[in-house]
Amino acid sequence: MKVCIDIGHCPSAPGAENRTYNISEYRFWSTFAPRLANYLRGYGHAAVIVNREMDGNGTGMTACVRTCNEANADVIVALHANAFNGTASGTETLYWHTSPRGKRLAQCIQTQMVKALGLPDRGIKPITGTERGGAQLRGTVAPCVIVEPFFIDNDHDYETALEHADNLCAAIAVGIANY
Numbered sequence: 001m002k003v004c005i006d007i008g009h010c011p012s013a014p015g016a017e018n019r020t021y022n023i024s025e026y027r028f029w030s031t032f033a034p035r036l037a038n039y040l041r042g043y044g045h046a047a048v049i050v051n052r053e054m055d056g057n058g059t060g061m062t063a064c065v066r067t068c069n070e071a072n073a074d075v076i077v078a079l080h081a082n083a084f085n086g087t088a089s090g091t092e093t094l095y096w097h098t099s100p101r102g103k104r105l106a107q108c109i110q111t112q113m114v115k116a117l118g119l120p121d122r123g124i125k126p127i128t129g130t131e132r133g134g135a136q137l138r139g140t141v142a143p144c145v146i147v148e149p150f151f152i153d154n155d156h157d158y159e160t161a162l163e164h165a166d167n168l169c170a171a172i173a174v175g176i177a178n179y
C-alpha cells in the first residue's frame with residue numbers, strides 16, 4: 001500500500017499554536033512526519049510526505065487537495081492537532097461522512113493513537129461540509145482521514161504528545177497497517 005502523509009498547514013500559515021512552547025501544528029508535524037514514514041516503510045508500505053505549500057505552491061485547500069491527489073496513494077493521512085480554549089483535551093480523527101473506507105481507516109488509527117497517548121478518547125467524527133478540513137476529505141480521491149491526536153493549545157496535551165511522539169508515530173503506522 002502507498003500512503004500519502006500530508007503535513008497539515010504550511011510554513012507561511014502554520015495552523016494552531018502553543019504559545020508556552022512556541023510550536024505550531026506545521027512545525028510539530030514537519031519534525032515527526034519522517035518518523036511516521038519510517039515506521040510505515042518498516043511495515044512494508046510505501047510512504048510519501050507532502051505539503052500544500054512545499055509541494056503544491058499554495059496555502060489553501062485547493063493546493064492541499066491537489067498535492068494529496070498527485071501522490072496517487074492508496075490512503076491519505078493528514079497530520080493536524082486540535083485547538084480550542086487551552087483546557088480542552090483528547091484525541092480525535094475526522095473522516096468524510098459518506099466514506100466507509102475513510103471511517104474504517106479513522107477507527108483503526110484512532111484506536112492506536114488513544115492507546116499511545118492515554119488522552120481522552122473523543123472518538124472518530126464524520127465531517128459533512130467544508131468545516132474542519134472537509135474540503136480535503138471530500139476532494140481527495142483515496143480514503144482520507146485527518147488526525148487530531150492532541151490539543152496543541154493545551155500544555156498538558158502537548159507535553160504528552162511530545163513525550164510520546166515516537167509512540168504516536170508508531171501508533172499511526174500500526175493503525176494504517178491494520179486498515
Ligand SMILES: [Zn+2]
Nearest residue numbers: 008015080081
Ligand atoms: Zn490543523
